[in-house]
Amino acid sequence: MTAVAPEVEKEEEQVVNPWEVSAGKGGIDYDKLVDQFGCQRLDAATIDRVARLTGRPPHRFLRRGLFFAHRDFNEILDLYEKGEKFYLYTGRGPSSEALHLGHLVPFMFTKYLQDAFKVPLVIQLTDDEKFLWKNLTVNESKRLARENAKDIIACGFDVEKTFIFSDFNFVGGAFYENMVKVARCVTYNKAVGIFGFSQEDHIGKISFPPVQAVPSFPSSFPHLFSGMEQLRCLIPCAIDQVNKYAFSGGQDSEELQRELGANLEVDVPIKYLNFFLEDDNELELIKKGYGDGSRLTVEVKNLLGDVLYQLIERHKRARAQVTEEMVDTFMALRPLPNMFG
Amino acid sequence: MTAVAPEVEKEEEQVVNPWEVSAGKGGIDYDKLVDQFGCQRLDAATIDRVARLTGRPPHRFLRRGLFFAHRDFNEILDLYEKGEKFYLYTGRGPSSEALHLGHLVPFMFTKYLQDAFKVPLVIQLTDDEKFLWKNLTVNESKRLARENAKDIIACGFDVEKTFIFSDFNFVGGAFYENMVKVARCVTYNKAVGIFGFSQEDHIGKISFPPVQAVPSFPSSFPHLFSGMEQLRCLIPCAIDQVNKYAFSGGQDSEELQRELGANLEVDVPIKYLNFFLEDDNELELIKKGYGDGSRLTVEVKNLLGDVLYQLIERHKRARAQVTEEMVDTFMALRPLPNMFG
Numbered sequence: 247m248t249a250v251a252p253e254v255e256k257e258e259e260q261v262v263n264p265w266e267v268s269a270g271k272g273g274i275d276y277d278k279l280v281d282q283f284g285c286q287r288l289d290a291a292t293i294d295r296v297a298r299l300t301g302r303p304p305h306r307f308l309r310r311g312l313f314f315a316h317r318d319f320n321e322i323l324d325l326y327e328k329g330e331k332f333y334l335y336t337g338r339g340p341s342s343e344a345l346h347l348g349h350l351v352p353f354m355f356t357k358y359l360q361d362a363f364k365v366p367l368v369i370q371l372t373d374d375e376k377f378l379w380k381n382l383t384v385n386e387s388k389r390l391a392r393e394n395a396k397d398i399i400a401c402g403f404d405v406e407k408t409f410i411f412s413d414f415n416f417v418g419g420a421f422y423e424n425m426v427k428v429a430r431c432v433t434y435n436k437a438v439g440i441f442g443f444s445q446e447d448h449i450g451k452i453s454f455p456p457v458q459a460v461p462s463f464p465s466s467f468p469h470l471f472s473g474m475e476q477l478r479c480l481i482p483c484a485i486d487q488v489n490k491y492a493f494s495g496g497q498d499s500e501e502l503q504r505e506l507g508a509n510l511e512v513d514v515p516i517k518y519l520n521f522f523l524e525d526d527n528e529l530e531l532i533k534k535g536y537g538d539g540s541r542l543t544v545e546v547k548n549l550l551g552d553v554l555y556q557l558i559e560r561h562k563r564a565r566a567q568v569t570e571e572m573v574d575t576f577m578a579l580r581p582l583p584n585m586f587g
Numbered sequence: 588m589t590a591v592a593p594e595v596e597k598e599e600e601q602v603v604n605p606w607e608v609s610a611g612k613g614g615i616d617y618d619k620l621v622d623q624f625g626c627q628r629l630d631a632a633t634i635d636r637v638a639r640l641t642g643r644p645p646h647r648f649l650r651r652g653l654f655f656a657h658r659d660f661n662e663i664l665d666l667y668e669k670g671e672k673f674y675l676y677t678g679r680g681p682s683s684e685a686l687h688l689g690h691l692v693p694f695m696f697t698k699y700l701q702d703a704f705k706v707p708l709v710i711q712l713t714d715d716e717k718f719l720w721k722n723l724t725v726n727e728s729k730r731l732a733r734e735n736a737k738d739i740i741a742c743g744f745d746v747e748k749t750f751i752f753s754d755f756n757f758v759g760g761a762f763y764e765n766m767v768k769v770a771r772c773v774t775y776n777k778a779v780g781i782f783g784f785s786q787e788d789h790i791g792k793i794s795f796p797p798v799q800a801v802p803s804f805p806s807s808f809p810h811l812f813s814g815m816e817q818l819r820c821l822i823p824c825a826i827d828q829v830n831k832y833a834f835s836g837g838q839d840s841e842e843l844q845r846e847l848g849a850n851l852e853v854d855v856p857i858k859y860l861n862f863f864l865e866d867d868n869e870l871e872l873i874k875k876g877y878g879d880g881s882r883l884t885v886e887v888k889n890l891l892g893d894v895l896y897q898l899i900e901r902h903k904r905a906r907a908q909v910t911e912e913m914v915d916t917f918m919a920l921r922p923l924p925n926m927f928g
Contacts, residue, residue, distance in 0.1 A: 374767050384764050414767075418759020423725050426715050426755075429791030434775075437790050449778050450770030453794035 263441050264458070265379065267486045274485075276314065285315040292316070295323055300362035307355045310520050313482070322478050326363065331586050332478040333471070334359055335461045337370035338398065340390035340412075341380055345397040347558065351521070352484045353401045359482060360407060366470065366585035367408045369398060370461050374413040378450040388414050395573050400564035403576075406584040409470060410576045413457055421466045428456035469581055496536070496543030507539035508546075515543075515550045522553050604782050605799070606720065608827045615826075617655065626656040633657070636664055641703035648696045651861050654823070663819050667704065672927050673819040674812070675700055676802045678711035679739065681731035681753075682721055686738040688895070691902065692862070693825045694742045700823060701748060707811065707926035708749045710739060711802050715754040719791040729755050736914050741905035744917075747925040750811060751917045754798055762807045769797035810922055837877070837884030848880035849887075856884075856891045863894050 260269045262279060269275070280287060288308065297304045307313050322332050336356050338349070345353075360367050371394060373387035382390075391412040398410065417425070434452065437443060443452055462479045464471035471477055495513025497503040510516050510533055523529050532549065535541035601610045603620060610616070621628060629649065638645045648654050663673050677697050679690070686694075701708050712735060714728035723731075732753040739751065758766070775793065778784060784793055803820045805812035812818055836854030838844040851857050851874055864870050873890065876882035 374763075377767055378771055384768070414764055415760075417763045419756075422715075422758045422763075423755055426718055426791055427725065429794055430719055430789050432790050433787050434784070434790055434793060435786045438786075443775070445776045445779075446774050448771050449773050449775055449793050449797070450767055452775060452790050453770055453797075455790070456794075 261442065262485055266442070267488060279485075280315045283315075283317070285317050288314055288316050288319070292320065292323070296362070299323060299326060302362055305355060305358040305362075306524055306526075307351070307358075307521065309526075312351070312521050313355060319480070322480055325478060330478075331365050332363070332480050333365055333464065333585075334367040335370070335479050335481050336367070336483065337372060337458070337461070338394055339372045339375050339379075340387065340394040341376045341382075343390065343393055345394060347554070348484075350397070350401065350561065352482055353398055356482045357401050357403055359480070360404060364586065365407070365480075366582055367403060368461055368467060368470070369395075369403075369408065369410040370458070371395060371410065371412040372458065374417070374457060375454055377414075378448070378454060384414065388412060392573060392577075395577065396565055396568040397561075399568045399572055399576055400561055402564065405572075405575055406587070407582060408576060409467070409580075409582065410573075411579075412577070415577070416579075417457065420468050421460060424460035424463050424466045425456040428459045429453070432456070469579055470585070494543055496546070500542055503542055504539045508536045508543065510537050513546075515546050518550050519546070519553065522550075522557060602783065603826055607783070608829060620826075621656045624656075624658070626658050629655055629657050629660070633661065633664070637703070640664060640667060643703055646696060646699040646703075647865060647867075648692070648699075648862065650867075653692070653862050654696060660821070663821055666819060671819075672706050673704070673821050674706055674805065674926075675708040676711070676820050676822050677708070677824065678713060678799070678802070679735055680713045680716050680720075681728065681735040682717045682723075684731065684734055686735060688899065689825075691738070691742065693823055694739055697823045698742050698744055700821070701745060705927065706748065706821075707923055708744065709802055709808060709811070710736075710744075710749065710751040711799070712736060712751065712753040713799065715758070715798060716795055718755075719789070719795060725755065729753060733914060733918075736918065737906055737909040738902075740909045740913055740917055741902055743905065746913070746917055747928070748923060749917060750808070750921075750923065751914075752920075753918070756918070757920075758798065761809050762801060765801035765804050765807045766797040769800045770794070773797070810920055811926070835884055837887070841883055844883055845880045849877045849884065851878050854887075856887050859891050860887070860894065863891075863898055 260274060260278065261267070262274070262282075267274070279285075288311075293304050293308050296308065303309075326332065334356055336352055338345070338353075356367065359365070371391035373384075373391040376382055376390065377384055377387040380387075391414075395410050395412075432455065437452060437455060441451075441455065460466045462481060464477040464479065465475050492514040493512050495509035495511065495516065497506050497508065508516075513536070516533060516536065519529060519532065523532075532541065532546065536543075536546050601615055601619065602608070603615070603623075608615070620626075629652075634645050634649050637649065644650075667673065675697055677693055679686070679694075697708065700706070712732035714725075714732040717723055717731065718725055718728040721728075732755075736751050736753075773796065778793060778796060782792075782796065801807045803822060805818040805820065806816050833855040834853050836850035836852065836857065838847050838849065849857075854877070857874060857877065860870060860873065864873075873882065873887065877884075877887050
């Protein structure tokens with residue numbers, strides 16, 4: 247038996263769960279994350295396959311590695327190739343009045359997937375989760391869920407293929423049965439291992455994971471998927487990202503920048519342009535010029551400002567068009583006869 | 588610091604929770620139980636008060652101490668005296684096809700309370716609980732719930748004052764909101780202290796107590812109690828009783844019995860007659876004769892046999908009259924306009 251010396255310094259562990267993201271000194275180690283969650287890197291061959299199967303270019307979030315890993319995506323593509331469809335599931339914990347750009351990224355990507363694969367989508371608004379974790383009333387959580395639904399609808403989802411629901415409104419029936427079935431399969435110890443609960447946490451937290459698990463089973467939505475209990479589910483998801491500082495890779499003075507060029511690897515404006523500037527050629531020109539010193543930091547920052555401004559203005563205009571009636575329609579318990587159309 | 592010697596014998600603790608009843612050597616210590624659960628003994632003054640307020644003799648279960656303790660019952664009676672009604676809540680975990688006599692006792696008593704006070708009643712069938720605790724499928728749990736509803740209806744409840752529901756069918760909406768509200772108030776440690784969960788128990792068990800707590804809030808039943816959020820709830824309940832041996836207080840031979848008489852304190856047939864023989868005078872005569880030796884053990888046992896046979900036959904006949912349509916009606920989500928009539 248070996249004694250463990252308590253003074254041995256432990257490597258700082260990265261913690262990634264639905265409520266906490268904390269990284270070691272070097273930031274999040276994505277390779278480790280991919281391993282830890284039993285995922286695989288989304289490789290070029292898979293991205294090419296998506297392009298071929300959908301008959302359209304892959305989204306820039308795929309081309310440029312914002313969505314970088316998957317589990318069993320190839321199985322879904324195998325079935326899709328044989329003519330079997332799937333459905334998409336994503337969600338949002340409504341803790342604030344409106345969604346910021348980071349919150350919108352997974353929805354933008356989900357819209358692309360819905361359009362490209364022509365598949366139905368369920369969107370869960372976990373107002374119960376926010377009631378349990380934040381100091382909110384039930385009514386305030388429900389109100390925020392409805393407000394957030396407007397931002398989500400503004401991303402352009404197809405009302406004939408999309409069901410948005412709030413837990414407080416929808417939990418019950420087959421959905422509740424599945425919650426209980428999932429709960430019976432997970433020990434307290436296992437839940438603690440995954441989510442890091444403490445014994446002083448209230449049992450509402452410990453009860454919650456099944457609520458978020460069951461939308462991945464088609465039988466949770468009998469009004470949509472009755473008789474389709476084998477339908478596969480694809481879940482686009484993101485981890486929270488708490489960037490406090492926007493590092494620049496540019497040099498400290500115009501003179502030095504012209505002489506040395508920018509370090510593109512650490513430059514946050516370039517990272518953002520990578521995700522939000524659609525045009526591949528334009529992006530390459532900018533990166534080349536910024537890297538060789540012919541473009542200045544201020545120019546790149548201004549360009550990013552323009553890109554983000556346009557994106558946000560477009561979203562604001564779309565959100566202003568979303569009426570209460572549209573929210574009612576997206577959230578109505580209804581069949582979606584054209585969901586695979 | 589004191590070392591604890593492992594050989595020190597600990598007093599056997601009694602454990603009483605919804606899923607386990609185990610007593611020390613002397614059987615269950617009811618006085619300790621009353622203290623532990625913050626209850627008070629149901630005294631003669633309270634029983635007299637019930638008789639006066641309802642205008643009918645108290646049920647023999649009250650007169651003879653089968654229901655022996657209460658919490659805040661006097662507050663409910665104070666309000667009732669001023670004209671404010673309350674509602675009754677009881678339940679059943681459907682783990683078997685039919686209810687035995689012990690299971691029926693709380694329902695018999697509840698029927699008396701409903702008739703005497705003229706109040707509505709909600710009956711929860713915890714099919715989810717039995718799915719979680721027993722090795723049952725969801726459908727089997729639901730089927731047993733419906734079968735058990737027949738036994739319960741056979742006790743004679745007033746369909747205009749009674750709503751029977753199964754958790755798998757009813758959880759959702761305001762009921763689910765209340766579940767989440769209760770769950771937020773109870774830490775894991777607290778739940779373990781009350782219910783004795785272990786860390787290897789699945790989280791379904793840990794999630795369950797709120798499901799059984801919320802029927803005590805009128806807001807869980809908006810179709811019945813909308814606008815009556817202050818309505819009090821009275822919960823008749825029993826603890827499980829696991830009597831493996833039926834002790835006789837009679838003597839070993841007819842000769843000894845005639846000479847010494849029986850020990851009524853430990854005699855199980857007398858205990859059962861106490862609960863199930865309605866006639867006070869007849870009961871007194873039997874006890875007197877059995878105690879002084881003029882009645883033999885076999886006579887008392889036969890008499891009990893007759894009483895129980897009649898009770899069970901009456902129940903069987905009533906159950907045979909319960910149709911599927913009656914079950915549907917009792918379990919229909921509906922307002923009860925005459926529930927206080």
